[in-house]
Amino acid sequence: MTTPPTVTLTLVEGRLDPTEYVFDERATCVLGRSVDCLPQIPDDAHHTTVSRHHCLLDINPPDIRIRDFGSLNGTYVNGEKIGQRRRGLTPEEAATEVYPEHDLADGDEIRLGDTVLRVGVSRPATLVLVRCAQCAREIGDGADGRGGEILCAPCQAEPGAVLDLLLELAQGGRPDLTAIHGYTVTRELGRGGMGAVYLARHEATGVDVALKVMLPKVAANATARARFLREVALTRALKHPHVAALHDAGFADGTFFLTTEFCTGGSLDRLLAERGGRLPVQEALPIAVHALLGLEHAHGQGVVHRDLSTSNILLQEEPDGSRTAKIADFGISKAFDQAGLSGLTRTGATAGKPMFMPRQQVVNFRRAAPEVDVWALAACLYTMLTGQLPREFPRGKDPWQVVLQEPAVPIRRRDPAVPAALAEVIDQALVERPRIGFQSAADLRRALDQAAP
Structure with missing residues (x-):
């Protein structure tokens, strides 16, 4: 079994307990002196230059990104300042400024005051050619260590076409598409960053459902698919007059799909x-x-x-x-x-x-x-x-x-x-x-x- 990629923050200088933070799943961390930060930088004389909410780490192993929050004294990566509010600005004024994000790599060091954390990135060494799960276009070499299925950017831009093909394959009897067998799309109901939702009718029963397709932005390996579908199963178990029923869900060809109760009055917004x-x-x-x-x-x-x-x-x-x-x-x-x-x-x-x-x-x-x-x-x-x-x-x-x-x-x-x-x-x-x-x-x-x- 392939070991999943991880991101580790290890204390190099300073005082933290624990001295190592390991992330093998999606996470975000706000670093600073506030008690609600994790890791929390010591609120002492050695860290007066560190803000209560100093910077944000976005972690999706093996990827990690950092952004300064417009702190008074800045955040340092490998000795270089990556963000700091302009002289004379209040924290409120600084929040209106745009501070660039920085992708971090294995061995990079983050300094806040007298605290230094080293970034460690671990990923499987085996490289596998990644192709679009729908059109077979070559996407990359799988160097990120995730593996799994994904759609190329052009296919992701056309979720309706992705769904049409899945429905056609479902009609042909593909067992992993049983959940959407027999449905015909009537119209698109909405679209967002993760995919789109359509009004669909079951040909045999005449029942209308909302058919949602969700398109991963990174390769969906077996672990990630199972984790997501476990959460979906919890939602399917909810039966209540004031919860829109989730009927079925599945994954095929780089695409998650869900059928849910269709509400005739639309959304509150x-x-x-x-x-x-x-x-x-x-x-x-x-x-x-x-x-x-x-x-x-x-x-x-x-x-x-x-x-x-x-x-x-x-x-x-x-x-x-x-x-x-x-x-x-x-x-x-x-x-x-x-x-x-x-x-x-x-x-x-x-x-x-x-x-x-x-x-x-x-x-x-x-x-x-x-x-x-x-x-x-x-x-x-x-x-x-x-x-x-x-x-x-x-x-x-x-x-x-x-x-x-x-x-x-x-x-x-x-x-x-x-x-x-x-x-x-x-x-x-x-x-x-x-x-x-x-x-x-x-x-x-x-x-x-x-x-x-």
């Missing part, structure tokens, strides 16, 4: 766009309560979403004219990322913005506590009522630093018309220090029920 960005309290609260009921069920089964936003709260239009909210994609996007399949995306522009993410998830990427979903749901409710995000994300400002440094703006500063009792609950739910304001979905749901006008 689409509804908000149609309504000018906000909803009245009487309409927003039931959506939030439905979503909290879905969270309660999932958390009770040990499943945490970790990526909840207005885009994956779906709406089902009922025959009596009412609307049911359902949470979709439980843990799917984060599981894809944690399996290393999205490549290095955390520090770059392609990572998007952590608009509905509490700071706990930035400083501890792998953390999957239920309260992070509760915070995110409160942020969705805040957005429904105000048409704005809980935090300010100024154009050009590093969004990850915003999450680390800025608390949520009290909701009545956004809209004084939000009822006071409801505003108090929402503001409490968006507290992050010393811990998130509501630790369970049930607690927040009961508080919203009591505060409802």
Whole structure:
């Protein structure tokens, strides 16, 4: 069996406990003097030049990348300064600056104050020619040590064509494509950085589903595939009126595919766009309560979403004219990322913005506590009522630093018309220090029920 690639940070100078950090899975680390950093640089006289949140490491073994957060005294790699805010700028002003990312290699040394960490990269020595799993175009020699299947960039740019071929092969009886046998695509529903989702109909039953294709940015080896599909299996086990059902999932020819319940009312973010960005309290609260009921069920089964936003709260239009909210994609996007399949995306522009993410998830990427979903749901409710995000994300400002440094703006500063009792609950739910304001979905749901006008 091939040994998976690893990244190791080893203490060369300074005082850290432990003196070595080994990463064999996708991870991010914020380095600095703050107690929530890992590794935490000593908060002592030898490290007064180190910021509380100094720099960010993005790790996807065997790849590792570093970016300074606009620190006062900079971050050094092999003795060269790679980032530092300009003289005279405050930390807040520095956060609007652009600081380049630097890929690190085996043997590179990172210095923060009197602490020096050496990067170690281990990968299998065997090189295997890598070809596109769909068109067989040569992609590389497999020197990154991952192995596995991947699609070339031109094929990744055409997810619809990828799906059409898979459906054709499924019709031919390929056993690894049984999950999508008999489906015909009706139209595209949406597209993102990881792939696309389509409305599809099963020819025999006439049932509509959302058929999602997810395209890895790095080769998907057996370990990564199994890790991701294990997480998918947990989601498949969720059966609840306020959770969009995941029917089936699989992997073939460098592509993951999933069939899920199709909700006729579309997503919450689409509804908000149609309504000018906000909803009245009487309409927003039931959506939030439905979503909290879905969270309660999932958390009770040990499943945490970790990526909840207005885009994956779906709406089902009922025959009596009412609307049911359902949470979709439980843990799917984060599981894809944690399996290393999205490549290095955390520090770059392609990572998007952590608009509905509490700071706990930035400083501890792998953390999957239920309260992070509760915070995110409160942020969705805040957005429904105000048409704005809980935090300010100024154009050009590093969004990850915003999450680390800025608390949520009290909701009545956004809209004084939000009822006071409801505003108090929402503001409490968006507290992050010393811990998130509501630790369970049930607690927040009961508080919203009591505060409802």
